[in-house]
Amino acid sequence: MKILYIDTSSSYLYAAIVEENKIKKQIKKEFGHTLSEKALPEIVKLFEESKVTPEEIEKIIVVNGPGSFTGIRIGITIAKVYAWSRNIPITTISALEAMALSSKQKTYHVPIIDARRGFVFSAIYDKENQPILSPKHIKMDELIQKLEEIKDYIVITNDEIELISKKESYDPDILKIVMRAQEKEIINPHAVNPEYLKLTEAEERKQS
Amino acid sequence: MSDNMKEKKEMYILGIESSCDETSAAIVKNGTEEIATVISSQIDIHKEYGGVVPEIASRHHVKNITIVLEECLKKANMKMEDIDAIAITYGPGLIGSLLIGLEAAKTLAFIYHKPLIPVHHIAGHIYANSLVEELKFPLLAVVVSGGHTELIEMKGHYQFQKLGGTLDDAIGECYDKVARVLGLEYPGGPKIDKLAKLGKNTYDLPVPLNDDSYNFSFSGLKSAVINLVHKEEQKGKKINKEDLAASFQNVAVKSITTKVKKAIIEKKMKTVIIAGGVAANQVLREEIKKVTDELHVKLSIPPIQYCTDNATMIAAAGYYAYLDGRVADLTLNSKSQDKLN
Numbered sequence: 001m002k003i004l005y006i007d008t009s010s011s012y013l014y015a016a017i018v019e020e021n022k023i024k025k026q027i028k029k030e031f032g033h034t035l036s037e038k039a040l041p042e043i044v045k046l047f048e049e050s051k052v053t054p055e056e057i058e059k060i061i062v063v064n065g066p067g068s069f070t071g072i073r074i075g076i077t078i079a080k081v082y083a084w085s086r087n088i089p090i091t092t093i094s095a096l097e098a099m100a101l102s103s104k105q106k107t108y109h110v111p112i113i114d115a116r117r118g119f120v121f122s123a124i125y126d127k128e129n130q131p132i133l134s135p136k137h138i139k140m141d142e143l144i145q146k147l148e149e150i151k152d153y154i155v156i157t158n159d160e161i162e163l164i165s166k167k168e169s170y171d172p173d174i175l176k177i178v179m180r181a182q183e184k185e186i187i188n189p190h191a192v193n194p195e196y197l198k199l200t201e202a203e204e205r206k207q208s
Numbered sequence: 209m210s211d212n213m214k215e216k217k218e219m220y221i222l223g224i225e226s227s228c229d230e231t232s233a234a235i236v237k238n239g240t241e242e243i244a245t246v247i248s249s250q251i252d253i254h255k256e257y258g259g260v261v262p263e264i265a266s267r268h269h270v271k272n273i274t275i276v277l278e279e280c281l282k283k284a285n286m287k288m289e290d291i292d293a294i295a296i297t298y299g300p301g302l303i304g305s306l307l308i309g310l311e312a313a314k315t316l317a318f319i320y321h322k323p324l325i326p327v328h329h330i331a332g333h334i335y336a337n338s339l340v341e342e343l344k345f346p347l348l349a350v351v352v353s354g355g356h357t358e359l360i361e362m363k364g365h366y367q368f369q370k371l372g373g374t375l376d377d378a379i380g381e382c383y384d385k386v387a388r389v390l391g392l393e394y395p396g397g398p399k400i401d402k403l404a405k406l407g408k409n410t411y412d413l414p415v416p417l418n419d420d421s422y423n424f425s426f427s428g429l430k431s432a433v434i435n436l437v438h439k440e441e442q443k444g445k446k447i448n449k450e451d452l453a454a455s456f457q458n459v460a461v462k463s464i465t466t467k468v469k470k471a472i473i474e475k476k477m478k479t480v481i482i483a484g485g486v487a488a489n490q491v492l493r494e495e496i497k498k499v500t501d502e503l504h505v506k507l508s509i510p511p512i513q514y515c516t517d518n519a520t521m522i523a524a525a526g527y528y529a530y531l532d533g534r535v536a537d538l539t540l541n542s543k544s545q546d547k548l549n
Binding site for chain 1: 256257261263264266267270271273274275277278288304307308310311312314315316318319320537538539540541542
């Protein structure tokens with residue numbers, strides 16, 4: 001089975017075509033603000049280089065956030081339009097879970113994505129990568145308090161998180177992520193949407 | 209153009225539009241015949257915030273996009289394989305909103321190996337008229353909407369020459385702001401038109417930018433209305449909302465018709481078309497009609513459903529853009545601002 005993996009939830013494009021538990025070809029590239037223009041052409045290149053046609057893809061796995069709002073929407077839109085139009089199964093995985101899975105350290109895994117203004121998107125996974133704290137938009141201080149109780153952990157992040165020393169940068173183990181996502185439920189493409197974990201500012205103002 | 213396309217008599221274009229708060233998909237045959245249109249409007253959502261909130265708009269576009277596409281194909285009783293090309297609004301508009309339609313269009317163009325046609329949102333509004341009747345040149349397009357106020361000269365298909373435009377606010381924006389001063393709920397523009405029917409032109413307001421250019425200015429008029437309301441309140445007088453709406457509308461419309469008249473005469477136009485959301489305004493339609501009748505030129509106004517944002521007009525414009533050789537590759541990006549040319 002040929003699977004297309006897409007993650008545009010950060011300034012990086014992570015994408016791959018996976019076949020029979022092997023990565024045929026993958027991309028790990030930082031694009032920043034040009035992600036919207038580059039994501040699809042890069043994915044097309046992935047198809048060309050791995051000599052796979054769009055018709056051959058049988059399943060799509062897409063990262064649904066949290067992260068850059070615009071970024072997540074790019075990947076989700078490509079993935080859901082693809083799955084809907086070709087009528088193939090699609091499933092999602094959290095960016096935080098993908099980060100935790102990619103760490104090789106045998107400790108608790110704490111993926112962190114900067115959410116600005118003293119907040120981060122984070123979660124805590126145990127050594128078997130089962131969630132202890134599910135993905136949240138949380139104050140950095142509050143997260144640090146929770147981490148003090150754990151001690152034996154590693155933070156996975158590509159952002160500058162100064163308050164924490166036990167950290168490693170995120171280099172996705174796409175095969176591992178895809179294998180885990182394979183266990184997840186198939187979703188109707190219409191219902192595949194970003195998990196922002198945060199309301200828009202306008203909604204927040206309205207609530208308060 | 210490929211030989212294959214040249215020989216083909218029928219061309220079905222799938223249009224996608226998501227530049228503001230409407231997610232829309234449509235299929236149009238040969239740029240003139242509407243096959244199917246689906247529009248998912250977010251107006252009720254943004255109403256609560258007194259205007260379009262960009263991040264909320266983007267979130268809804270991504271939620272709606274495949275549903276809208278599916279309904280459109282179903283309505284047309286067609287499959288993606290039956291589509292000859294995909295036309296997409298690449299700009300101008302809200303960048304986060306544009307991106308959803310754009311990524312969807314690019315993805316479909318890639319999977320189904322279809323040409324991708326970039327369409328300027330204003331070209332779409334202009335070509336809404338080609339769904340009603342064939343465009344006759346030289347033509348003056350009066351583009352009036354929440355984001356635009358422009359006079360565009362066309363000597364042929366897809367030849368756009370901007371004669372002038374607003375130097376500050378768009379006319380629709382001005383209507384919405386004045387509506388807010390009058391305590392009308394967003395979107396207030398159409399409500400002013402209704403209210404004005406009940407009032408008389410009694411308040412003295414200046415005709416903005418009454419000069420020799422083809423440009424407009426609406427921020428001064430907006431301020432004049434705000435100042436007038438404040439002054440009357442200070443004097444303890446009650447504003448007659450109907451009369452103020454009528455007075456405002458009189459001046460706003462006059463500033464458009466004066467320049468329209470000037471353009472018809474100086475540029476020897478044969479046709480005038482009104483395009484954009486504010487084309488739904490009754491008084492503007494009537495007053496421009498008076499001018500075109502007087503000067504014996506043809507006036508074409510699209511039906512209301514083609515005036516507001518929709519993908520039908522994008523698919524229609526896409527056909528002529530395609531004939532003009534405008535095809536994009538998959539690096540196409542959305543642009544919040546871009547000149548129509």
